[in-house]
Amino acid sequence: MSTAAAEGPSALSVEGLAKHFGGVKAVDGCSFRAPKGRVTGLIGPNGAGKSTAIDLISGFKLPDRGRVVFGADEIQGLPPHRIARLGLIRTFQTPREWAGLSLLENVALARWDREREAFWRAIAGLTRAQRQVSIHELDRARAILVEFGLAHLRNERAGNLSGGQKRLLEFARIRMIQPALVILDEPMGGVNPVLGERMATAISSFIEAGTTVMVVEHNLAFIERVTDHVVVMAEGRVIAEGPFDTLRSNRSVIDAYLGEPSFDDAGA
Amino acid sequence: MHEVLLTLGFGLVTASILALSAVAFTLEYGVTNVANLSHGEILTGGAYAAFVVHRLTGSALVGALAAALAGGLIALGMHWLVVDRFVRRGTATLTVFIATLGMSFVIQNTLVIVFGAANVAYTIPQGAPQQIGPFLWTRTGLTVIVSALAITAVLYLIISHTKFGKALRAVSQNRDLAAVTGINTRAVAAATWFLAGLVAGYAGFVLAESVGTFNPYFGFSFFLITLTAAVAGGLGRAFSTMVGAVIVGIVLEFTGGYISASYELAFAFAILAVVILFRPRGLFVNARRTVFE
Amino acid sequence: MIQYLTSVLTEGAIFGIMALGLNVIWGWSGDFDLAYYGYVAFGAYMTLVLTIGKPIPPAEYIIGLQLPYPLAVVGAVIAAALLGLVVGLIALRHLRGIYFSIVTLGAVYVLYVMAGQYVPLFDGFNGLAGLTDPMGDVLNLDYQTYQYFLLGLCLVLFLAVYALMSRVSSSRFGLALRSLREDERAAAAFGRDIYRMKLKAYVFGAAVAGFAGALFAAYLGAFNPSAWSPIETIVLYSAVLVGGRGNIRGVALGIFLMIVVIFESTRFLPEVPNHPGYVPAMREILIGLILVLFLRFRPQGLLPERRLIDRTELPT
Numbered sequence: 001m002s003t004a005a006a007e008g009p010s011a012l013s014v015e016g017l018a019k020h021f022g023g024v025k026a027v028d029g030c031s032f033r034a035p036k037g038r039v040t041g042l043i044g045p046n047g048a049g050k051s052t053a054i055d056l057i058s059g060f061k062l063p064d065r066g067r068v069v070f071g072a073d074e075i076q077g078l079p080p081h082r083i084a085r086l087g088l089i090r091t092f093q094t095p096r097e098w099a100g101l102s103l104l105e106n107v108a109l110a111r112w113d114r115e116r117e118a119f120w121r122a123i124a125g126l127t128r129a130q131r132q133v134s135i136h137e138l139d140r141a142r143a144i145l146v147e148f149g150l151a152h153l154r155n156e157r158a159g160n161l162s163g164g165q166k167r168l169l170e171f172a173r174i175r176m177i178q179p180a181l182v183i184l185d186e187p188m189g190g191v192n193p194v195l196g197e198r199m200a201t202a203i204s205s206f207i208e209a210g211t212t213v214m215v216v217e218h219n220l221a222f223i224e225r226v227t228d229h230v231v232v233m234a235e236g237r238v239i240a241e242g243p244f245d246t247l248r249s250n251r252s253v254i255d256a257y258l259g260e261p262s263f264d265d266a267g268a
Numbered sequence: 269m270h271e272v273l274l275t276l277g278f279g280l281v282t283a284s285i286l287a288l289s290a291v292a293f294t295l296e297y298g299v300t301n302v303a304n305l306s307h308g309e310i311l312t313g314g315a316y317a318a319f320v321v322h323r324l325t326g327s328a329l330v331g332a333l334a335a336a337l338a339g340g341l342i343a344l345g346m347h348w349l350v351v352d353r354f355v356r357r358g359t360a361t362l363t364v365f366i367a368t369l370g371m372s373f374v375i376q377n378t379l380v381i382v383f384g385a386a387n388v389a390y391t392i393p394q395g396a397p398q399q400i401g402p403f404l405w406t407r408t409g410l411t412v413i414v415s416a417l418a419i420t421a422v423l424y425l426i427i428s429h430t431k432f433g434k435a436l437r438a439v440s441q442n443r444d445l446a447a448v449t450g451i452n453t454r455a456v457a458a459a460t461w462f463l464a465g466l467v468a469g470y471a472g473f474v475l476a477e478s479v480g481t482f483n484p485y486f487g488f489s490f491f492l493i494t495l496t497a498a499v500a501g502g503l504g505r506a507f508s509t510m511v512g513a514v515i516v517g518i519v520l521e522f523t524g525g526y527i528s529a530s531y532e533l534a535f536a537f538a539i540l541a542v543v544i545l546f547r548p549r550g551l552f553v554n555a556r557r558t559v560f561e
Numbered sequence: 562m563i564q565y566l567t568s569v570l571t572e573g574a575i576f577g578i579m580a581l582g583l584n585v586i587w588g589w590s591g592d593f594d595l596a597y598y599g600y601v602a603f604g605a606y607m608t609l610v611l612t613i614g615k616p617i618p619p620a621e622y623i624i625g626l627q628l629p630y631p632l633a634v635v636g637a638v639i640a641a642a643l644l645g646l647v648v649g650l651i652a653l654r655h656l657r658g659i660y661f662s663i664v665t666l667g668a669v670y671v672l673y674v675m676a677g678q679y680v681p682l683f684d685g686f687n688g689l690a691g692l693t694d695p696m697g698d699v700l701n702l703d704y705q706t707y708q709y710f711l712l713g714l715c716l717v718l719f720l721a722v723y724a725l726m727s728r729v730s731s732s733r734f735g736l737a738l739r740s741l742r743e744d745e746r747a748a749a750a751f752g753r754d755i756y757r758m759k760l761k762a763y764v765f766g767a768a769v770a771g772f773a774g775a776l777f778a779a780y781l782g783a784f785n786p787s788a789w790s791p792i793e794t795i796v797l798y799s800a801v802l803v804g805g806r807g808n809i810r811g812v813a814l815g816i817f818l819m820i821v822v823i824f825e826s827t828r829f830l831p832e833v834p835n836h837p838g839y840v841p842a843m844r845e846i847l848i849g850l851i852l853v854l855f856l857r858f859r860p861q862g863l864l865p866e867r868r869l870i871d872r873t874e875l876p877t
Contacts, residue, residue, distance in 0.1 A: 303659045303663075339697070350853060350857075353857060354856075354857065358712055359856075361658065361659065362593055362658050362659065362662075363860065365593070365658075365662065365850070366593060366661050366798070366856060367853045367857070368800075368853075368855045369795060370795070370848075370849040370850070370851075370852035370853040370856070371849065371853060372849075373792065373795055373845055373846070373848065373852070374845075374846050374849035374850060374853070376845075377842040377843070377845040377846045377849070378842075378846060380838050380842040381838075381842050381843065381846075383837060384836065384838060385838045385842075447700030462778075476690030492666070492667075492670060495663060499663065530615075531674060531678065533670055533674055534670065534671045534674040534675065537666075537668070537670055537671055538662065538667075538671070540664070540667050541651065541664055541667055541668075544656060544660055544663070544664055545651060545654070545655065545656075
């Protein structure tokens with residue numbers, strides 16, 4: 001599986017992406033690709049530029065230069081909502097639920113719908129067909145909440161959930177959309193290890209549904225477990241790319257991780 | 269040329285008052301992350317205190333000290349009674365901002381009850397105009413400029429050279445981190461508000477003195493100009509705020525002198541809108557960015 | 562007594578419409594808009610200049626048509642919406658939180674200064690007058706009957722706006738708007754064009770404000786800068802906050818309570834001789850305190866915003 005990952009079409013490819021803040025080169029000519037239908041890990045020590053890279057790809061920050069190709073589109077410089085509508089969905093380091101809405105509302109609202117969400121529809125009302133879509137959408141949202149074990153909380157304020165439950169809710173929203181690509185920003189951050197199992201299962205269910213996955217994560221055991229292909233960043237650049245096993249012996253990867261929680265421990 | 273210099277001279281007086289008010293506002297903002305919409309009422313309180321004490325004692329100096337003290341106490345009261353109670357609980361900054369608007373309402377109307385809503389004439393002999401360098405200043409105008417410079421110097425010394433100043437800077441930069449390092453953030457914030465109140469109260473006195481008349485709403489109008497200066501300079505950074513104040517003060521004096529004084533406020537806001545739109549982090553910071561950066 | 566009640570209820574209905582409009586901007590979209598009362602005032606001014614005919618010197622004002630009142634209302638709504646669009650285009654583009662509030666405060670002050678100082682616009686501090694009992698002549702009503710007619714009209718229109726808001730509240734647009742308020746980044750990451758959605762909500766809110774302003778002009782018959790100040794908005798904010806931000810039943814309750822406070826508090830306050838400003842000042846102190854105390858102790862209001870409650874049986 002791992003060896004095959006580097007070949008085949010890309011869901012996302014990034015070329016020469018750069019972003020400087022004042023004199024600091026947060027991302028400095030970063031290039032990598034995420035093979036379609038696979039799980040790609042993005043790792044690197046703190047300050048490597050992973051989060052900035054994701055912000056640049058998803059439109060939350062403007063790149064100084066570089067190209068981001070997603071499917072057939074060049075998306076660098078587009079605003080976040082346009083990128084999301086093309087089917088690239090991202091999460092954030094801290095879960096960003098809509099705290100005042102219920103869990104069911106959070107999941108049902110995940111998919112953007114130009115027609116039903118139009119302002120004039122709020123006044124004129126929905127067509128019969130649109131009402132059917134809404135009903136199906138709610139059914140699906142319920143089913144997904146059942147799948148993620150959150151159904152009993154569906155009427156709860158999302159802001160009242162625990163950290164781990166918020167992560168699950170985020171996964172449920174992604175499940176609802178089934179985007180072409182999802183970028184998960186540190187999904188294991190602040191989550192107890194028991195949930196890791198559930199998240200790994202969810203990630204493979206994303207793949208089954210046709211979603212390509214990218215995971216940024218510090219937890220290397222988790223990376224080894226779920227990814228087919230790993231991109232290593234340090235100081236704003238990609239220093240290595242390949243299956244996890246081949247990186248374990250890569251000199252520059254080991255150097256970059258010196259002083260970090262040991263890279264070697266991960267596979268143990 | 270002569271008229272330009274004359275206007276510039278007046279502009280520097282306005283700018284000095286504005287700088288005092290704006291630096292006080294910025295100090296309040298820095299330590300609590302709250303844009304205090306009731307800041308203007310500190311100035312108003314200072315003006316009333318100076319007026320009353322000046323009349324009782326016959327000394328403008330005692331009046332000025334009373335203004336500063338009143339300002340300090342009002343600011344301390346605001347912090348202790350309202351702002352701190354929100355900030356301590358981690359309430360969203362916008363909520364505290366709204367609460368300070370409510371406080372402004374309460375203080376203005378308390379002053380209306382105590383002193384009435386009518387204008388109070390506060391005339392102090394301005395002294396004969398003197399030629400100083402290229403400028404023509406009255407004795408009052410000169411006092412305003414010199415005292416503003418002196419206060420700025422003292423503030424600079426306090427902020428950059430004392431232990432308290434160090435704590436103040438730490439709290440401004442990152443309140444949580446400052447707390448972890450053992451700084452009593454609430455005490456530092458309270459002391460900073462008191463200090464800011466002293467400065468703003470004094471600013472209220474010199475403003476009343478140079479305008480010659482005031483009422484319970486006068487601080488609020490001036491606050492709107494203060495806000496322009498503070499945002500132009502970069503909210504939360506004390507000394508660039510003062511540069512913003514000088515620029516705004518001089519621009520206003522010229523527009524007031526050459527267009528019409530009654531449009532001054534509208535003009536201040538036009539400046540503010542332009543600054544916020546193109547340089548939301550102040551005139552001195554530039555970056556190409558999305559709304560999320 | 563009956564007269565008093567009629568005027569309280571009429572004013573209450575008009576303020577209710579204002580509060581429902583503000584709830585769109587603050588309750589759902591989450592923007593603390595200090596320009597809001599400016600749209601009410603602009604709607605009132607526009608209604609007057611569209612109905613009272615050509616200015617008679619020395620009075621000066623723009624337009625000066627003699628349109629039938631309902632047409633003028635439409636004009637006022639459109640004008641307020643356009644003004645909201647201009648302010649919104651500028652203020653919502655990059656600004657959030659306090660920066661947004663500061664710019665809207667600036668916008669309303671510019672309008673206030675223009676209305677008061679620039680005489681050719683709305684006759685400066687004299688303001689506009691002369692809208693007596695709109696539609697009263699067509700319906701041939703005497704003075705007293707007209708008061709009841711206006712009350713009935715305002716109540717019906719309040720209910721209509723309430724029904725409209727109830728629709729918007731339960732719509733997907735309304736839900737998506739609330740998601741922006743809860744977390745803008747997440748909303749953008751899930752495909753919402755924040756700027757456009759907030760702008761639509763803002764213009765909608767401004768239009769409702771203009772509508773309320775048009776009714777206010779009919780009720781007052783005149784409008785001038787002493788009839789409003791930018792700070793008037795705070796009364797509406799208190800009402801929305803007390804009742805329950807985002808909950809239209811709460812907003813209606815809030816405006817009822819605030820109107821009771823505003824009108825009834827004056828009865829229990831002792832009069833102070835030679836101090837005409839005493840009662841209004843006490844009332845404003847009360848409003849300010851209510852705002853601060855609710856923000857501190859019950860920010861969700863008396864009737865908190867309601868979530869969709871799903872009662873379907875599900876396996877767990």
